[in-house]
Amino acid sequence: MGNRTFIRTSNPEADNRKTTTMERQDLSTSAASSSPMTAEDAAALKEKFQQMYMELIATGLTPNDAVAEALTRLYATTASTANTGSSAAPPTQPPTLQAAPVITTVQPPPAPPLPVVAATPVPVVAVAPSPVGVVAVPTTAPSAALVPPTRPPALTLALLQSNDLSLSNMQTLVYETFSHSDHLNVSCFPGHSRHDIQQGLALLASHPVLANTMGNALQSWVNQPWSNSKKWTQPTDLHQFWVVLEHPLLFDPEYRQVVGGMAKLMYFLDDGMKAAVLARWAGYSEVDLHRLLDVFHQFITLALVGAELKMDMLFAVCDLLRLLHEINEKSRKFCEFSAFYNDAVNSELNLLTDYANSGVFLKHRPTTHQTTRQLSELSFCDFPFILDPASKSLVLHFDAEYQQRRTVHGSLA
Numbered sequence: 001m002g003n004r005t006f007i008r009t010s011n012p013e014a015d016n017r018k019t020t021t022m023e024r025q026d027l028s029t030s031a032a033s034s035s036p037m038t039a040e041d042a043a044a045l046k047e048k049f050q051q052m053y054m055e056l057i058a059t060g061l062t063p064n065d066a067v068a069e070a071l072t073r074l075y076a077t078t079a080s081t082a083n084t085g086s087s088a089a090p091p092t093q094p095p096t097l098q099a100a101p102v103i104t105t106v107q108p109p110p111a112p113p114l115p116v117v118a119a120t121p122v123p124v125v126a127v128a129p130s131p132v133g134v135v136a137v138p139t140t141a142p143s144a145a146l147v148p149p150t151r152p153p154a155l156t157l158a159l160l161q162s163n164d165l166s167l168s169n170m171q172t173l174v175y176e177t178f179s180h181s182d183h184l185n186v187s188c189f190p191g192h193s194r195h196d197i198q199q200g201l202a203l204l205a206s207h208p209v210l211a212n213t214m215g216n217a218l219q220s221w222v223n224q225p226w227s228n229s230k231k232w233t234q235p236t237d238l239h240q241f242w243v244v245l246e247h248p249l250l251f252d253p254e255y256r257q258v259v260g261g262m263a264k265l266m267y268f269l270d271d272g273m274k275a276a277v278l279a280r281w282a283g284y285s286e287v288d289l290h291r292l293l294d295v296f297h298q299f300i301t302l303a304l305v306g307a308e309l310k311m312d313m314l315f316a317v318c319d320l321l322r323l324l325h326e327i328n329e330k331s332r333k334f335c336e337f338s339a340f341y342n343d344a345v346n347s348e349l350n351l352l353t354d355y356a357n358s359g360v361f362l363k364h365r366p367t368t369h370q371t372t373r374q375l376s377e378l379s380f381c382d383f384p385f386i387l388d389p390a391s392k393s394l395v396l397h398f399d400a401e402y403q404q405r406r407t408v409h410g411s412l413a
Contacts, residue, residue, distance in 0.1 A: 054175075057216060152177055153187065155173055155189065155200075156200075157192060157203075160204070170210060179220040184239065184244075188239070194242075197242070198246050202248055205248050215249075221261075222265065226267075229265050259295060260310060293324055296324075300318070311375075312376040321340065349391075
């Protein structure tokens with residue numbers, strides 16, 4: 001009998017099933033070999049994220065950009081560590097020879113997610129964003145409940161002078177303190193005199209990194225909803241304004257949004273709280289009152305001359321000037337009435353358009369049913385102490401001409 005030759009016929013479908021089964025076994029083995037993260041690892045991961053975030057804030061990034069970059073770096077570090085561990089693991093099964101070349105598509109395993117620790121409290125990193133408010137970045141599953149931000153320890157003059165905290169910890173404390181109204185009222189220089197508050201703010205402003213952190217935090221503070229002002233009904237709720245008004249960088253043009261946003265929050269205070277502001281300012285020295293007057297005048301000038309013209313902030317600052325004018329007229333005279341004239345208003349403003357938006361003009365119109373106006377719909381004519389004699393004369397001329405035309409039309413009707 002001659003030699004017989006046996007030819008093995010390959011079955012592609014069977015080979016594909018075998019390859020798929022082996023891949024699933026490899027993935028199952030890899031998944032089973034990974035161990036859950038401990039509470040210590042989760043705390044280390046949170047601390048690493050906070051350190052990355054504060055370093056990025058110190059470079060001048062906005063809070064939202066700093067969060068995104070910190071998460072990207074943290075994810076890349078976690079993924080690199082996981083890949084290094086998986087590449088060092090020995091193969092669980094020897095390679096299998098195939099009778100015929102079979103082309104299969106092997107899907108790579110998914111990237112490792114951020115670790116989740118179910119038995120530990122939910123860590124939350126509170127970050128100040130853009131105008132929509134505070135953004136919370138959880139490190140656990142989306143279904144977990146967010147923990148409200150905890151109150152930071154007190155920021156005191158003694159703590160700043162002792163220099164006990166590291167720079168990263170001090171950055172965290174400064175940001176958490178100045179980015180939230182409750183923290184400003186309770187934890188920012190509690191029980192300190194005005195002189196001590198000025199010293200503490202001067203120490204922070206003299207440090208470039210801490211000054212930048214404080215500026216970013218105050219930007220978040222002024223972007224809160226103005227309706228929060230209606231909730232501040234106790235004298236202790238005004239401590240936040242007493243602190244920020246002592247800031248030595250309010251004259252810096254970079255702080256114009258802080259000045260305007262703070263003025264808007266103060267504008268929507270109720271009458272009792274505005275009376276408390278008036279009473280406190282009435283006790284200031286002439287130097288302090290002149291400083292406030294100059295800060296508010298500079299904001300109006302920058303708003304009218306610069307590219308960013310936000311009428312609501314502009315008229316809110318004018319309302320604070322009204323409080324100073326009332327002190328100068330009724331309580332104590334600290335300057336001449338001409339000190340309230342604003343050169344930018346009297347030189348750059350279209351008085352005819354401004355008069356058409358004024359309360360004086362609206363009173364002459366019997367068809368006007370609007371009893372209240374929005375803050376952005378006010379007029380400089382509603383704050384006549386800002387206008388110089390020439391501007392006032394021009395406004396009176398517009399008013400007399402309008403009344404004359406109205407009388408003529410009425411007689412012809």
